Amino acid sequence: MAGLVATFGAGAMTNSIGEIRDADLLFVIGSNTTEAHPIIGMEMKQAVKRGAKLIVADPRSIWLSTIANWHLKLKPGTDVWLLNAMANVILTEGLVDEEFIAQNTEGFEALPEVLAKYTPEEAERVTGVPAAEIRETALEYAKTRKAAICYTLGITEHSHGTDNVYALSNLVLMTGHLGDASMGLNPLRGQNNVQGANDTGATPIFYPGYQRVDDPEVQAKYEDAWGVPLSPEPGLNLNEMMKETGKSIRGLFVMGEDIVISEPNVSRLEEGLNKVDFLVLQDIFPNETTRFADVIFPAACFAEKDGVFVNSERRMQRVRKAVEPPGQARADWEILLDLARAAGASFKHEGPRDIFAEMARHAPKFAGISYERIEELGHGIQWPCSDDDSAGTTYLHEGGILRGKGLFEPVEYRPSKELADDEYPLVLSTGRTLYHYNAATQTRRAAGLPVKQPEAYIELHPRDAGRRSIEDGDWVDVLTRRGKIRCRALISKQVQRGCIWMPFHFGEARANLLTVDEGDEVTGTAEYKVCAAEVRRVTSELAPKGEGQEAFYPGSYYRE
Amino acid sequence: MIAKTGEVTVDGVKVEFGQGETLLDVSNRLGRHVPTLCHDERLAPAGACRTCLVEVEGVRRMVPACRTPASDGQKVTTANERIDKHRRLLLGLYLTDHPAGRSDCEDGAPCELHAMAANYEAPTDWTPIPLTRAGRSEDVNPYIQFREDRCIACARCTRYCDEVEGVNAITLAGRGAATTISTVDSEGLFDTTCELCGGCVAVCPTGAMAEKMPLTAGAPPERELQKVRTTCNYCGVGCQMDLNVDTQASDGKGQVVKITSPPPGTPPSDGNLCVKGRFAYDFVDHPDRLKVPLIRREDGELHEASWEEALEFAAKGLLRVQQDHGKDALAFVSSSRCTAEENYLVQKMARVAFGTNNVHQCAAT
Amino acid sequence: MKKEEHRERIPDELQKFAEGDGSASVAVSKLTGIPAADVFGVETFYDLLGKRDTKVHVCTGLSCQLQGADELLEKCRQVGLDATPYSCLAACDCAPAILKDRRTLVEVSEKDIERTKGDWQALDSKEVPSSQLWSGQIYPTTSSPETCAIDLAGAPDWMGTSSNLALELGPEGVIAAIDESGLQGRGGAGFPAGFKWKSVRGQAETKRYVVLNADEAEPGTFKDREVMMKRPDLVLEGLAIAARVVEATEIYMYLRGEFEIPQQVMTEAIELAHSNGLYSDLHFHVHSGQGAYICGEETALLESLEGRRGMPREKPPFPTEVGLWGKPTLIQNVETIACVPAILQRGGEWFRALGRTEAGSKLYCLSGHVARPGVYELPLGATLEELVEAAGGYIGKLKAFSPGGASSGFLPASERNRPLDFKSLAEIGSMLGSAGVVVMNESVDMAKAVQSQLLFFERESCGQCAPCRIGTAHQRHSLDSFMDERDEAAKSRCLKQVDDVAWEMREGSICGLGQTASLPLESARKYFPKEFQ
Structure with a gap:
């Protein structure tokens, strides 16, 4: 997100979801779209059916790679090499859009020098992707005008995630694939309202609408609006907060998030949580973090309250109350208003409608959006929407990049923080599956999904499994320098040799006990996609007994 | 809008049509209701259910509107004695191979077939x-x-x-x-x-x-x-x-x-x-849902509390940290799962009530 | 998006798959890259694929029923032979017939069944052992090239005389001759052949195909079988001429799956022709159907060739514009294409003059209660009387006949002197169709005969469109309940319903199957009202 704000001036999908089916080329990198965003996956399938070319870059074989024209099966964490090499080809072949660069960008001059050493041949050595495929896909991307790039956490959940985004931005800017329908750069959001949380200022550096906290004019505006002095000091990002928990951070308020299951290097976080003075939780279910809490507020779920979610394509859509919350549970906004008041603030809001109105009033990007206009226009409104005459924006950067000039940010490859070594010779990545969601707080309480996919598993290449005498369905320990979890082995060529993969949804086999807590320097996003690991078969007497043992059923629909 | 590629006459009304439009598209646009059972605009037309048959002048057999492309000068009839009879009898035939009682049939979702049969007065006693x-x-x-x-x-x-x-x-x-x-x-x-x-x-x-x-x-x-x-x-x-x-x-x-x-x-x-x-x-x-505010009392256990008590306890606890360790000793984790309004309130609360920019949503990237 | 290029292999691969080796669909899905469910959809559409475990299929076509098919079925049950009733095997002249695995056995007796002692592999016809490449009786029995365009008794010509002539004439000359001959499609529709050739030739798309429709399955019809058995030379030569005219190089020959013997003959004929240096510019692909009458419908046939469920396509567009794999395709029936060599050799005018009421000589398939069932080549427009006279007379007293397969319904004895041509039969609501003439004497119960035809259509409906899928079942059940019903008011309600359903099937069905499937019932009621009271 921060990467895109820096280079384009807006951290969101440049296109609309409905435009994907009309693209002539899709470059999907670090996104298992059909599992993480099934509906966008359908759009991609439509595009391919229509004849669009599909390039998938992913260390694993995924559903989409089965219908892709090219599957660039790169080694985890080598994205910058791949992308720079593609840029190198485009540059060398003279396929850069010089007019676009001259009119719409800055910083191009520095690019060629950096790219010079990223030849496809060298890239093949580092990434494992054949040089010929890098060439072909680079040319195909450069030559196809309606070319859209989609990415997800496979790009951002790295210690160099922002570099990856810069490398992608460079590709887009150098080819001018921006500012029209079905072309651009599209981060697909993992949560229903990641976009909205960013948009409305739940970040240490921005007020709502991406207005910087250290901008004196902005600060003055909000001091005036809210009637209190405000700090111009950017706060800690999430990764820093978690690392400082128990150190400089002594009190936490956590809403709608199970930090113990979701944040990396859990052992250290738990130590920190034991040391904090005070922890307030607000959630719909008890969770792994509950045992550290001093206060727990029971909250309403999405079906029990009114509000707005902002989707990946910047569409502000209504959430509507359908049923009453259980027991004494209340909507988060109600609780927050009362908590702020109890802490001495005078928040004079009546409900979501006027909270939203206040938010939009001070954020120029959203100034034309209100509950009334959302109703009136029928299908939500995509920001930017600066006044009541605007129907919103289906794709960004039409007639000029929002930042003013698109910024080239040449990047050098930096290895992931932890690489495979003799002791931990495998590279572990984590990710989502279709059948569960995040910490599975909801999906494991759904009647059917745990039947389809009951338990955690680790995907292991047959060769790696063979060397460890592991068979399909065996219980194994997955170990890293930070911890150990126990789950079943799934022998599959879906992963490449030397790589292992597991879903992060399962509390009893928490992938986050294993992952490193090194975050991206800019965003703080943790490196969930690469760490060094080892897998060992668990002898039968130690293997867990009971339910599910005979019915090992990963529920994954694609298994090479 | 659709680029005009020709003109057809539907039930005597002249109407323009665009590239790729079918007789069904054109009829629908005109508000002439042509019934369909196998049609869905996301799918390639199948022409299998036969409910959408219409007449085209000069063509002996009735044609399925859903998969007949509009062509210039066509004269289309969407309702007359023959078409009505066809719809009535076809729907009657469908009902011989379907649960007869509408309310039994509609124990879950509404049944388009029953609704359509009623609309066209199809025989129900076959x-x-x-x-x-x-x-x-x-x-x-x-x-x-x-x-x-x-x-x-x-x-x-x-x-x-x-x-x-x-x-x-x-x-x-x-x-x-x-x-x-x-x-x-x-x-x-x-x-x-x-x-x-x-x-x-x-x-x-x-x-x-x-x-x-x-x-x-x-x-x-x-x-x-x-x-x-x-x-x-x-x-x-x-x-x-x-x-x-x-x-x-x-x-x-x-x-x-x-x-x-x-x-x-x-x-x-x-x-x-x-x-x-x-x-x-x-x-x-789900029975696991949190239904009552809980606070950790001196015994170290979580106990049920009233909203009033829990809110006051929480506010005081956070303010005490602020007093003891400074404003930036507090951290607010907001949620990408909650609404825009709620995220707005969390950051406003962190910044206004507690004076810190240490606020971040859980799914920062 | 799916890798479609191997789809056409599905039926063949499924055929190769022996029973009991796990899921055929899953295995073939892996081989072809086509989703397993799609393969299963194909597997269950075709009788020879979906019911591979049953090895004995007793033909219950009308002619076989007249010759004791029901008794054979009963006998199978008695000796513990797992047998199923099967739609017409195109062996009406050698009834009763049984399909054993993929081999058609003819003139099977109850004794033959008894001898098996329940072992299907032991089944054989004592009369016509399966070691023989059997074929049927023909008329004229001696070569008559002056009066018979096909001349089944004639010696095959492996010199390519006509195809060489065609090269001299050039495409336009060939088309002119075909036009002049007045040749109509002999598969059932009677569509002018020359018109189709011109249409395909005139398409902008240059990749074109020629398809031979040898999916002969209309009950009472077996002429294409005889043409392929006795004059494969004419079939290949006709196809070659057609392919060169429409500028196609790929020729697909779609033989019904039960034509194991004709397929063998045709395959050998292709080899022989090629070894004689004929048609080296052309590729003949012999494709085996898998047991579905509907695939004789030309668009269903194309679907089937592409490896799909044989569900007819909506027309237009016609195959001449959008055919096999979306390309312009000339589809011709075996008999039609076999007429072409003689037309070129002797001229269009000659051919036209062979006919009496319409152009050409015609192969009539005669079966049922006649002395010598077989294929009769007579002038188009011959009457039943003439046919039966040539066949040695009726067995018993003529009661009714079916002039052109099940789809043509029944006619009373009073129509015995009506010219059997496309137009004269259409005038009385019947049709010449494939000229499968089935003769019934006074011993025949018309209701039972109708029942047999309705059951056939019900079994063979593809199931795609509701009027046919539900209508064919509805008509058969209605007739059942009508015959059982005693209450007059209920009977008349039932008949009203049958009329309404028949109207809807005619108007609403996608293809000819549903459009004509009520004809046996309607015509029998019209001409034999007493039997339906």
């Missing part, structure tokens, strides 16, 4: 034919049930599974009157490529592809439920969906007993949903 379509009663998947007696073999479900979802889990199987919907070797859906998106349920015009949970739970039929349009709470696509609420349930608090999709063409999801969006709603009523 002798039924014996059911020869095979079902898959042994399929134990928790979500999707195929009820073969209701199936009209329109193949909306199989075409959706192929053309939209792209997983090809289900197919037309068998031949003739025994033509049914099956999976490979009649396996349970769990043992196929099915991703349980439930699109087959959504597109089925007759409730043959039905959602199991509300049927098993004995939920009221869909027509008695209140539909509340909202946004899905899982991934970032923001699919629109209708919560179907049994308003009488849970002592009048209401209960979500089913989720249905909005019509095709509704952004951003074109009326599609995935397995989580369509089926994973039962967490709402």
Whole structure:
């Protein structure tokens, strides 16, 4: 997100979801779209059916790679090499859009020098992707005008995630694939309202609408609006907060998030949580973090309250109350208003409608959006929407990049923080599956999904499994320098040799006990996609007994 | 708008049409109602249900409007004695191979066939034919049930599974009157490529592809439920969906007993949903839900508390940290799962009530 | 998006798959890359694929029923032979017939069944052992090239005389000759052949195909079988001429799956022709059907060739514009294409003059209660009387006949002097169709005969469109309940329903099957009202 704000001036999908089916080329990198965003996956399938070319870059074989024209099966964490090499080809072949660069960008001059050493041949050595495929896909991307790039956490959940985004931005800017329908750069959001949380200022550096906290004019505006002095000091990002928990951070308020299951290097976080003075939780279910809490507020779920979610394509859509919350549970906004008041603030809001109105009033990007206009226009409104005459924006950067000039940010490859070594010779990545969601707080309480996919598993290449005498369905320990979890082995060529993969949804086999807590320097996003690991078969007497043992059923629909 | 490529006359009214438009598109645009059972605008037209037959001047046989491209100068009739008779008799014939009682048939979703038969006054007293379509009663998947007696073999479900979802889990199987919907070797859906998106349920015009949970739970039929349009709470696509609420349930608090999709063409999801969006709603009523505020008392245990006490306890606790360790000793973790308004309030509270910019949502990237 | 290029292999691969080796669909899905459910949809559509475990299929076509098919079925049951009733095997002249695995056995007796002692592999016809490449009786029995365009008794010509002539004439010359001959499609529709050739030739798309429709399955019809058995030379030569005219190089020959013997003959004929240096510019692909009558419908045939369920396509567009794999395709029936060599050798005018009421000589398939069932080549427009006279007379007293397969319904004895041509039969609501003439004497119960035809259509409906899928079942059940019903009011309600359903099937069905499937019932009621009271 921060990467895109820096280079384009807006951290969101440049296109609309409905435009994907009309693209002539899709470059999907670090996104298992059909599992993480099934509906966008359908759009991609439509595009391919229509004849669009599909390039998938992913260390694993995924559903989409089965219908892709090219599957660039790169080694985890080598994205910058791949992308720079593609840029190198485009540059060398003279396929850069010089007019676009001259009119719409800055910083191009520095690019060629950096790219010079990223030849496809060298890239093949580092990434494992054949040089010929890098060439072909680079040319195909450069030559196809309606070319859209989609990415997800496979790009951002790295210690160099922002570099990856810069490398992608460079590709887009150098080819001018921006500012029209079905072309651009599209981060697909993992949560229903990641976009909205960013948009409305739940970040240490921005007020709502991406207005910087250290901008004196902005600060003055909000001091005036809210009637209190405000700090111009950017706060800690999430990764820093978690690392400082128990150190400089002594009190936490956590809403709608199970930090113990979701944040990396859990052992250290738990130590920190034991040391904090005070922890307030607000959630719909008890969770792994509950045992550290001093206060727990029971909250309403999405079906029990009114509000707005902002989707990946910047569409502000209504959430509507359908049923009453259980027991004494209340909507988060109600609780927050009362908590702020109890802490001495005078928040004079009546409900979501006027909270939203206040938010939009001070954020120029959203100034034309209100509950009334959302109703009136029928299908939500995509920001930017600066006044009541605007129907919103289906794709960004039409007639000029929002930042003013698109910024080239040449990047050098930096290895992931932890690489495979003799002791931990495998590279572990984590990710989502279709059948569960995040910490599975909801999906494991759904009647059917745990039947389809009951338990955690680790995907292991047959060769790696063979060397460890592991068979399909065996219980194994997955170990890293930070911890150990126990789950079943799934022998599959879906992963490449030397790589292992597991879903992060399962509390009893928490992938986050294993992952490193090194975050991206800019965003703080943790490196969930690469760490060094080892897998060992668990002898039968130690293997867990009971339910599910005979019915090992990963529920994954694609298994090479 | 559509680039004009010609003009057709529909029931005496001249109308322009654009590239790729069918007689059905043109008729619909004119407000001439042509009935369809196998049509879905997301799917390639099949012309199999035969309800949309219309007359084109100079063509002896009636033609399916759904798959007949409009061509310049065509004169189309969408209703006359022959067409009306055809619709009436065809629908009467359908009913001989379908549960006769409308209210029995509509125990789950509304039945388009019954509605259409009533609309066109189709005969309802024709002798039924014996059911020869095979079902898959042994399929134990928790979500999707195929009820073969209701199936009209329109193949909306199989075409959706192929053309939209792209997983090809289900197919037309068998031949003739025994033509049914099956999976490979009649396996349970769990043992196929099915991703349980439930699109087959959504597109089925007759409730043959039905959602199991509300049927098993004995939920009221869909027509008695209140539909509340909202946004899905899982991934970032923001699919629109209708919560179907049994308003009488849970002592009048209401209960979500089913989720249905909005019509095709509704952004951003074109009326599609995935397995989580369509089926994973039962967490709402899960007994584990937190229902009462809890505070940790001196014994180190969590105890139930009143809202007043819990709020005061929480505010004081946070303010004490602020006093003891400074404003930036507090951290506020907001949620990408909560609404825009709630995220706004968290950051405003952190900044206004507690004076810190240490606020970040949980899914920062 | 799916890798479609291997789809056409599905039926063949399924055929190769022996029973009991796990899921055929899953295995073939892996081989072809086509989703397993799709393969299963194909597997269950075709009788020879979906019911591979049953090895004995007793033909229950009308002619075989007249010759004791029901008794054979009963006998199978008695000796513990797993047998199923089967739609017409195109062996009406050698009835009763049984399909054993993929081999058609003819003139099977109850004794033959008894001898098996329940072992299907032991089944054989003592009269016509399966070691013989059997074929049927023909008329004229001696070569008559002056009066018979096909001349079944004639010696095959492996010199390519006509195809060489065609090269001299050039495409336009060939088309002119075909036009002049007045040749109509002999598969059933009677569509002018020359018109189709011109249409394909005139398409902008240059990749084109020629398809031979040898899916002869209309009950009472077996002429294409005889042409392929006795004059494969004419079939290949006709195809070659057609392919060169429409500028196609790929020729697909779609033989019904039960034609194991004709397929063998045709395959050998292709080899022989090629070894004689004929047609080296052309590729003949012999494709085996898998047991589905509907695939004789040209668009269903194309679907089937592409490896799909044989469900007819909506027309237009016609195959001449959008055919096999979406390309312009000339589809011709075996008999039609076999007429072409003689037309080129002797001229269009000659051919036209061979006919009496319409152009050409015609192969009539004669079976049922006649002395010598077989294929009779007579002037188009010959009457039943003439046919039967050539066949040695009726067995018993003529009661009714079916002039052109099940789809043509029944006619009373009073129509015995009506010219059997496309136009004269259409005038009385019947049709020449494939000229499968079935003769019934006074011993025949018309209701039972109708029942047999209705059951056939019900079994063979593809199931795609509702009027046919439900209608065929509805009509058969209605007739059942009508015959059982005693109450007059109920009977008349039932008949009203049958009329309404028949109207709807005619108007609403996608293809000819559904459109004509009520004809046997309607015509029998019209001409034999007493038997339906």
